[in-house]
Amino acid sequence: MKAVVIHKEHDLRIEERSVGEPGPGEVRIRLKAGGICGSDLHYYHHAGFGTVRVREPMILGHEASGEIAAIGEGVTHLTVGQRVAINPSRPGGDCEFMREGERQHAMDMRFNGSAMRFPHVQGLFREEIVVEAEQAVPVAADTPFEEAACCEPLAVCLHAIMQAGSLVGKRVLVTGTGTIGCLTILAARFAGATEIVATDISDSALEIAKAVGADKAFNTAKEPDALTPYAEAKGTFHAAFECSGNGAVMAGLLNVVRPRGTIVAVGLGKEVSLPISAIVTKEIVLRGTFRFDAEFEWAAKLIAERRIDVRPLLTAQIPMERAVEAFELASDRTKSMKVHLVF
Known part of the structure; x- marks a missing residue:
């Protein structure tokens, strides 16, 4: 069984893996498609991110x-040949977060393709894998x-949307339109x-x-003042989702979010100073968002029924044997949005 393995x-x-x-x-x-994401690219280019480093293949x-x-024995809800998306999240243990239903914060978390633990939790870019049955989520x-391989990133975004409360009838800003921003x-x-x-x-x-x-899209490198009109009358947007990971962008959102609006930090980036006075006087809610839980099954259903259509994001499908080519293409934002390996 072949797998795509990072060494440094x-x-x-x-490489061959058993x-x-x-x-039970x-x-x-039997894997068919695997999407290359930002963290995969960090491992490829830098052997990790922050304090997380690859210490073994x-x-x-x-x-x-x-x-x-x-x-395996005891699995009755799945059948051979059935199409599934694989949920990489495996929260476990008996901590307070698990008991309170905040499984994405479990103290004992195993997440496929992550070097946060040692030994590392091996990932999904391989021809075949054995997983817990609950990780296999059926699609049509x-x-x-x-x-179907887009279920994981869509689940991340559904979880982010939940942090802002109801968006019905609301005006929304999304900064950073990579895969996560577009989803x-x-x-x-x-x-x-x-309005988005x-x-x-x-x-x-x-x-x-x-x-x-x-509805509108601005290149802020070419139009640095594009959002200035949205700052009038104490701000326009009910909710803003910061997906670029740029600290300066995060600080600027305080000007364009209306009083009692919500800013959701989706992207990870460098530390930034925020003007506390704006947060206080406008009663702005600033929230983080981390991974997902029940949203994975929602994502599978929405994608399978095309109630959320991810096709415009799909750039290329490249055989796993050409993984380096695929990773290089995925690294070029001018040429790609979502690149998949096919197995």
């Missing part, structure tokens, strides 16, 4: 789909595998937003943002 920065190899038979409560999945990938190849029999636009529109404005510094990314539902 720019040292990505196709795969066993599923035990497990299934073996690690199979990359946490956005994937495939079909059931074998079923005719759902394209590359669309946030799709999720916000699905959640009832009536998007910003980025890439024209190609902004074109996709408009294709998925942004």
Whole structure:
């Protein structure tokens, strides 16, 4: 069984790995598509991010789909040949967060394709894998595998949308229109937003943002004052989703969010100083958002039924044997939005 394995920065190899038979409560999945995400690119280019470093060879990938190849004892809700998206999140243990239903904050979290723990939690970019049956989330029999592999990032964005409360009839700003930003636009529109404005510094990314539902899209590198009119009368937007990870962008949102509006920090970036006076006097709510839980199954249903259509984001599907080529393409924002490996 072949897998895509990172050893150090720019040292990505196709290697043989073993795969066993599923035990009780497990299934073996034959992988079909795996989406390359920002954290995969950090491992590829920098062998990690922040304090998280690759300390042993690690199979990359946490956005994937495939079909059931074998079923272990006690699994009755899945069948061989069934198409599934793979949920990479495996919260466990008996901590306070698990008991209170905040599973994404579990003290004992295993997340596929992550070097946060040691030994690392191996990822999904491989031909076959044995997982817990609950990680295999069914999609419709005719759902394209590359669309099903978008369940994980869409789940992230659905969770982010939940942090802002109801968006029905609301005006929304999304800053940063990479994959997460564009999926946030799709999720916000699905959640009832009536006006969505998007910003980025890439024209190609902004074109996709408009294709998925942004009413207006501004290149703030070319139009640095594009959002100035939205700061009038104490601000325009009921909710803003900061997806770029740019601290300066985050600080600027305080001017364009209306009193009692909500800013949701989606992207990770450098530290930034925020003007507390604006937060206090405008009663702005500032919230983080981290991963997902129940939203993964919602994402699978919405994608399978095309109630959220991810097709405009799909750039290319490249065989796993050409993984380096795929990672290089995924690294170029002018040429790609979402690149998938196919197995």
